[in-house]
Amino acid sequence: MDAFDSKRILLADADAFFVSVARLVDPEGAGRKKLLIVGGSPDGRGVVTSASYEARAYGVRSAMPTGKALKLCPGATVVGVPRKECVERSKAVRVILQDFSPSVEQASIDEFYIDMSGTEGLFGPDLKFTADEIRKRVLEETGLPFSIGGGTSKLLAKLAAQRAKPHLDNDGVYIVAPGDEIEFMRLHRLGEIPLIGPKFVERLEKIGLQNVEQALRLDADAMVALMGERTGRWFYRRIRGLDASRVRAGRPNKSLSHEGTFARDISNDAELEKRLLAFSTRVAADVRKKRMKAKTISVKIRYHDFKTRQANSTFTYPVSADRPICEEALTLLRRLRKARNAPVRLLGVSLSHLNPATGEWQQLGLFGDPEKGMETDHDIVLSKAVDNITTKFGHKGIVRATEVKPREKD
DNA sequence: TCTGGGGTCCTAGGACCC
DNA sequence: TCTGGGGTCCTAGGACCC
Known part of the structure; x- marks a missing residue:
């Protein structure tokens, strides 16, 4: 059904969220540093929560021990995570997004799925135009830069948001047009697909699947034979960008x-x-x-x-x-x-x-x-x-x- | 270089019930 | 006496995400 339905889903994903907030909170200090690392202190047992794009160019990544990050990028400044302010600004973003659709799902502190299906009458048929408007408003009202991806499923919106990132020379929005899903999926390594982590990639390599292209040649029955009913059917759909999960607003904590x-x-x-x-x-x-x-x-x-x-x-x-x-x-x-x-x-x-x-x-x-x-x-x-x-x-x-x-x- | 803190979801075995 | 299947709940572990 979702191969030809008309779902229009956006994922708004903050660019280096913790770095942006740290700079807004302390414009004279962190705000002036190009090489900025937000996370635990290097003398304790801290890790990097987020690093500026300039610091990432040195190989600094989140979850990396801060000590190692400083070895890679000795000129960087390390500041703590401004937790309270991050939660506050995240809420402010959600409130703005809810102006564009009642169906907003907060997937993490800095990621929001927005179901735009049925809003064509309000915002017009051009998802790219709407996404530009959303970015503009969020930046104006919170000072936070966001990238937005869009497509016919949450999975596609999520992958598209990565392609939209500014350091890839994009203008912050990337929409996968209906019908272009498979072509878009071919652009990715298996391990880039959400929920296909290191362990699963290893397993796929063991059965001879190195990339999306090879995996696309197998039909659903072959997948099931290789990895079992549930996982096989899930993976068959996954590499085609098919994801029936709905945008769920206001999910309570589990x-x-x-x-x-x-x-x-x-x-x-x-x-x-x-x-x-x-x-x-x-x-x-x-x-x-x-x-x-x-x-x-x-x-x-x-x-x-x-x-x-x-x-x-x-x-x-x-x-x-x-x-x-x-x-x-x-x-x-x-x-x-x-x-x-x-x-x-x-x-x-x-x-x-x-x-x-x-x-x-x-x-x-x-x-x-x-x-x-x-x-x-x-x-x-x-x-x-x-x-x-x-x-x-x-x-x-x-x-x-x-x-x-x-x-x-x- | 030595590995954070907040979550979600899935699996598998055993207990227990019908 | 032996043999079941299905459903639900509980516990432990683990993959994965930001």
């Missing part, structure tokens, strides 16, 4: 998490538990702020040798109070430490299976004995008090004591 890498590895369990409680109360507060409750908690630990382990558990009823979340986090951490007691570089807590906090769950708690992790009215009142304090004084204003007495477990 999980919320906090994690941190320590300046130095930690071996002391009491110290780890203290850190764990700090992450736990922060993520619990985030869930409450979103008026959600979580059914599942997960504790993640990364050891000095980078081996990563995770332990999950599911509550009988969704929770958002500090008490059950901290207790269960401790139980999970102790389980992980029992399995392996080695120095730890990273600790994290994630809450998932989020439900809107409607209140009906608390009522269920009135019946029978309290079960594993079930929160009481008292827990909820306490957490509200904690939220009031952190609103005024931040997360350092109140800290949960390390000694949480775990309830008796069976």
Whole structure:
């Protein structure tokens, strides 16, 4: 169906988003540096979040350790990530985009899918013209340069946005016309196609597929024979630019998490538990702020040798109070430490299976004995008090004591 | 050079139920 | 006594993205 339907999808993707924001926030400092790196400090365990196009010319890439980036580009200036401002400006961009279509999906802090299907009456049939208008308005009102890609699927819009980037001598917009999809896909290496990562490329090479051209010669049945029903059919469509996924506006979070890498590895369990409680109360507060409750908690630990382990558990009823979340986090951490007691570089807590906090769950708690992790009215009142304090004084204003007495477990 | 922090989605095995 | 299939939930791990 989507081979000949008339979907018109844009992807607006910021150019070096974190770099742009850092420059807007500090025009006299970062704003004046051509060779700019945004990310963690080089003496700690920082990595590059984003680098200016000038710095990228030296081989600097995001996720690269900052120390290595500075070796490649010694003249660069490193500044921290202006998190709060990035979130604020990202929101401002979304609001502008919503003027052009009600169907805007925020795919990350700096990427927005816009479904323009059916807007021809408002903006005319020329997607390129509309995309130019959008770029102009976003730049004028937020100071942020964006590139925009367009096509008949989210996948094509995404790939087109890469082609639109200014460092490729483009004017910031690239639209794949209906009917040109296959020709456009031929321009790409397999690994450039979103969701075809290094592992999948390796697998494709093993079965003799080096590029899109070779893959296009196989029919769907051959793909299925090579890589299984699901993956085969998915890949067959993928290399043709076919992607039926819809632009979904206002998707709620599926999980919320906090994690941190320590300046130095930690071996002391009491110290780890203290850190764990700090992450736990922060993520619990985030869930409450979103008026959600979580059914599942997960504790993640990364050891000095980078081996990563995770332990999950599911509550009988969704929770958002500090008490059950901290207790269960401790139980999970102790389980992980029992399995392996080695120095730890990273600790994290994630809450998932989020439900809107409607209140009906608390009522269920009135019946029978309290079960594993079930929160009481008292827990909820306490957490509200904690939220009031952190609103005024931040997360350092109140800290949960390390000694949480775990309830008796069976 | 020594590897961040925030997410989404998929798989696979086992438990449990019908 | 043995043999099933399907569905759902849970846990753990991993690929992938920005």
